[in-house]
Amino acid sequence: MIFAQCLALFIPFVSLSVNALGQNGDYAISDTITGEAFYTRFDWETMDDPTHGRVNYVDEKTSRQQNLTYASDDTFILRADHKSVVKSTARGRNSVRIISKKTYTTHVAIFDVRHMPQGCGTWPAIWETQGDDWPTGGEIDIVEGANDQGPNAATLHTTPGCSMPFYQRGTGAPGQLDCNWQVNSNTGCGVRFGGGMSYGPNFNANRGGWFALERTNDHISVWFWPRNATVIPNEIEDVNGDTFTLSTTKWGTPAAYFPNTDCNMKKYFGEHNIIINLTLCGDWAGSTYSQTKCPSSCVDFVNNNPSSFSKAYFDIGSIRIYEPRS
Numbered sequence: 001m002i003f004a005q006c007l008a009l010f011i012p013f014v015s016l017s018v019n020a021l022g023q024n025g026d027y028a029i030s031d032t033i034t035g036e037a038f039y040t041r042f043d044w045e046t047m048d049d050p051t052h053g054r055v056n057y058v059d060e061k062t063s064r065q066q067n068l069t070y071a072s073d074d075t076f077i078l079r080a081d082h083k084s085v086v087k088s089t090a091r092g093r094n095s096v097r098i099i100s101k102k103t104y105t106t107h108v109a110i111f112d113v114r115h116m117p118q119g120c121g122t123w124p125a126i127w128e129t130q131g132d133d134w135p136t137g138g139e140i141d142i143v144e145g146a147n148d149q150g151p152n153a154a155t156l157h158t159t160p161g162c163s164m165p166f167y168q169r170g171t172g173a174p175g176q177l178d179c180n181w182q183v184n185s186n187t188g189c190g191v192r193f194g195g196g197m198s199y200g201p202n203f204n205a206n207r208g209g210w211f212a213l214e215r216t217n218d219h220i221s222v223w224f225w226p227r228n229a230t231v232i233p234n235e236i237e238d239v240n241g242d243t244f245t246l247s248t249t250k251w252g253t254p255a256a257y258f259p260n261t262d263c264n265m266k267k268y269f270g271e272h273n274i275i276i277n278l279t280l281c282g283d284w285a286g287s288t289y290s291q292t293k294c295p296s297s298c299v300d301f302v303n304n305n306p307s308s309f310s311k312a313y314f315d316i317g318s319i320r321i322y323e324p325r326s
């Protein structure tokens, strides 16, 4: 009885202070991006791939003409070309890189992904960074891998002075702890998810799933629920499309958890755009290509085997972004 009374007094106080901080709990919807909305919420980027991939990023008009991007009511497809042989003198195979017009600091982003690019030489990514200021403003990779080799990796890349402790890294397996991009050729501090359904052919065979990012000034967390997970939080599934507010407190242990113990989050992470890109070969997929069962060399394979890229596409149901309520 005494205990219950104490609780009753205590709970309102706790929830007030959480609201005031705008952390760990209380977010309101700020954008829902689905189907055609991708065309108004993102810009198409056509620069040379900074990671030296065998790609030619095309503009929006070309991507529509060649059906490299395609939108319907609840689908957005982004793909590499799977029809043409690429001349050795060309910049690379046609593909797409899009960047959100809006930027975000502390927020939650939920990505409903049905299919991700699959095939030898592919290096797809869903990530966030501060416009063209890289590495100032940091980088958060939410979905990333290469050459169909799972599980998914979530990784931070920063300027010098941010690192992760060896404990408490979520349910996945931690790699390098120093997030400094200058260490080990920009490996970053990453976590490989547990379970095999988070990346590549397994992810696709399972009809994908949901990735969610939470960024606060205390921590950065990334969760993953496969499509057939036994427990999926209501706000993640959002079957009725009416999740206007949410709290991440009941989402369970994230696959990747990056605390601020040795990293001043506010200092190392800036105003982030969301970027979705599909590159081929390059710094990661190219350098690890020979360790896989993929044939010939990465660049030759990409140039000469268009039909091998028929599954090199993202099918995204929606992106929902939530920001702190106050």
Ligand SMILES: *[C@@H]1O[C@H](CO)[C@@H](O)[C@H](O)[C@H]1NC(C)=O
Pocket: 048, 049, 050, 051, 053, 097, 124, 125, 126, 127, 141, 144, 277, 278, 279
């Ligand atoms: C594609 O995404 C990854 C995200 O990890 C990034 O490191 C890389 O620079 C990107 N490539 C291009 C060309 O944007």
Ligand SMILES: *[C@@H]1O[C@H](CO)[C@@H](O)[C@H](O)[C@H]1NC(C)=O
Pocket: 067, 070, 077
């Ligand atoms: C474009 O791509 C979509 C999605 O893959 C497909 O449904 C549609 O038939 C394609 N359109 C053409 C003209 O090929």
Ligand SMILES: *[C@@H]1O[C@H](CO)[C@@H](O)[C@H](O)[C@H]1NC(C)=O
Pocket: 206, 226, 228, 229, 230
């Ligand atoms: C989901 O499906 C995959 C592939 O069929 C299977 O390995 C996994 O056990 C399933 N998970 C659950 C929770 O049913």
